[in-house]
Amino acid sequence: MKDQYTAFERRIEMLYLLSRYKRSSFVELADLYDVSTRTIYADIVFLSRYAPIYxxxxxxxxxxxxxxxxxxxxxxxxxxxxxxxxxxxxxxxGRNAQLLRNILNKDSMPRIGT
Known part of the structure; x- marks a missing residue:
């Protein structure tokens, strides 16, 4: 995950990971996103205002x-x-192409005005 995320993308991704795995450490998250633990702490403070994390x-x-x-x-x-x-x-x-298109239809961002 060493890609460059915006703060928003990183926070959303962290929320998803925490909802899935239920726990992580500051060091694990900092290593995963290639940021400092101080940045992760700031992200968690922000997210804890809006999400069920502690x-x-x-x-x-x-x-x-x-x-x-x-x-x-x-x-x-x-x-x-x-x-x-x-x-x-x-x-x-055939079937594989259709399955992949179904995934795209379910998981793609909704398009506004199309």
């Missing part, structure tokens, strides 16, 4: 997604991901 200090500490929270978080594909899948779909035949 932090805990100590040996078993880290960043946690509240387990009792119902998780309906769904992220859409980034434009680059969408473009790559469209290129791959063009090279496929």
């Amino acid at each position: 932090t805990k200090n100590g040996k078993n500490g880290g960043v946690f997604f509240m387990s009792e929270y119902r998780n309906d978080l769904h992220l859409h594909l980034l434009k680059d991901e969408e473009d790559l899948l469209e290129k791959l779909a063009a090279d496929l035949d």
Whole structure:
């Protein structure tokens, strides 16, 4: 994940990862996004205002997604991901091409005004 993310993209991605895996450490997240733990701390402070996450200090500490929270978080594909899948779909035949197009239809960002 060493790609350059904007702060917004990094925070959304972190929220998705935490909702899926329920826990991570500041160091793991900093390494994953190639930023400082101070940046991750600022991201977590921001996200904790709007999302069901919290932090805990100590040996078993880290960043946690509240387990009792119902998780309906769904992220859409980034434009680059969408473009790559469209290129791959063009090279496929029959059922595989249709399956990939179905994935694109479900997970692509909604297009406004189209």
